[in-house]
Amino acid sequence: MRIAIFSDVHANYEALSAVIEAYKHESIDVFYCLGDTVGYGGSPNDCAELVREVSSKTILGNHDAAVAGRMDYSYYYEAARHALDAHAAMLTESSMAWLKSLPYTERLAEHDMQLCHGSPIRLEEFEYIFAPEQARECLSIWDELPQLTVIGHSHLCKVFALDPDAVEELPAVDLTLTRGRKYVISVGSVGQPRDYDNRASYTVFDPQTRRLEFKRVEYDIETAAEKVLRADLERNFAHRLYIGV
Numbered sequence: 001m002r003i004a005i006f007s008d009v010h011a012n013y014e015a016l017s018a019v020i021e022a023y024k025h026e027s028i029d030v031f032y033c034l035g036d037t038v039g040y041g042g043s044p045n046d047c048a049e050l051v052r053e054v055s056s057k058t059i060l061g062n063h064d065a066a067v068a069g070r071m072d073y074s075y076y077y078e079a080a081r082h083a084l085d086a087h088a089a090m091l092t093e094s095s096m097a098w099l100k101s102l103p104y105t106e107r108l109a110e111h112d113m114q115l116c117h118g119s120p121i122r123l124e125e126f127e128y129i130f131a132p133e134q135a136r137e138c139l140s141i142w143d144e145l146p147q148l149t150v151i152g153h154s155h156l157c158k159v160f161a162l163d164p165d166a167v168e169e170l171p172a173v174d175l176t177l178t179r180g181r182k183y184v185i186s187v188g189s190v191g192q193p194r195d196y197d198n199r200a201s202y203t204v205f206d207p208q209t210r211r212l213e214f215k216r217v218e219y220d221i222e223t224a225a226e227k228v229l230r231a232d233l234e235r236n237f238a239h240r241l242y243i244g245v
C-alpha cells in the first residue's frame with residue numbers, strides 16, 4: 001500500500017492540481033490531507049471541492065477552523081483576517097459544512113500512525129513543531145504516540161526521531177522508520193512552502209516497508225498569484241509564492 005499525505009493547500013488550486021497529477025505516477029491507494037485547505041490563496045472553494053473529492057481523511061487546520069467559525073482569530077494580523085473573512089464568504093454551503101465537520105486528529109491503528117495539523121499535544125491550540133525543543137514536548141505522551149505522527153502547519157519539511165528521553169532532528173529526506181523509535185514528521189506545504197523552494201511539497205508513505213518519501217513538483221505560480229490579487233487579498237500572499245517563503 002502507498003499512502004499520499006499532504007498539507008497546507010491554502011487555497012492554491014494550481015499547486016494542488018499539480019500535486020494530484022504527480023500522485024498519479026505514485027501508485028497511490030489512499031489520500032490523507034492534514035489541514036489548512038483554505039486561507040491565503042485565491043481559490044478556497046475549488047480547493048475544498050478537490051480535497052473532498054480525493055482525500056479519504058482530512059484533518060482540521062487552524063485556517064479551516066477560523067473560516068468555519070470554530071476558533072477565535074481576532075489576534076491574527078489584519079491581512080490574514082481579511083483573507084479568512086473573504087474565504088468564508090466565497091465558500092459554498094456544502095464546503096462550509098465540510099470544514100465544520102473536520103476532526104482535529106485521526107488515529108490509524110492499522111498503520112501505527114496519527115494524522116494531526118499541528119502538535120498532537122493540545123490539539124485545539126494548533127501548536128507548531130519546527131524545532132527539537134517543540135518536538136520534545138511529545139515525550140510527555142510517549143506511551144500514547146504511535147510510531148508515526150504526521151503533521152503540517154509549519155509549512156516546512158521536518159523529521160524528528162523520538163526516543164523515550166531524547167529527540168533527534170534528522171534531515172528531511174526519504175527515510176525508513178527505525179523499529180523502537182517514534183517519529184513526528186512535518187510534510188511541508190502544497191500551496192505556500194516556506195523553505196525557499198517554491199515547488200509544491202507532498203509525501204508518500206508505505207506502511208508495510210515503513211518508508212516515507214518527500215516529493216516536490218513545480219506548478220503554475222503566475223496563475224496562482226494572479227488569483228490572489230484578483231480576490232483583493234494581501235499582495236504579499238502572491239509575492240511569497242515566487243520565493244517560497
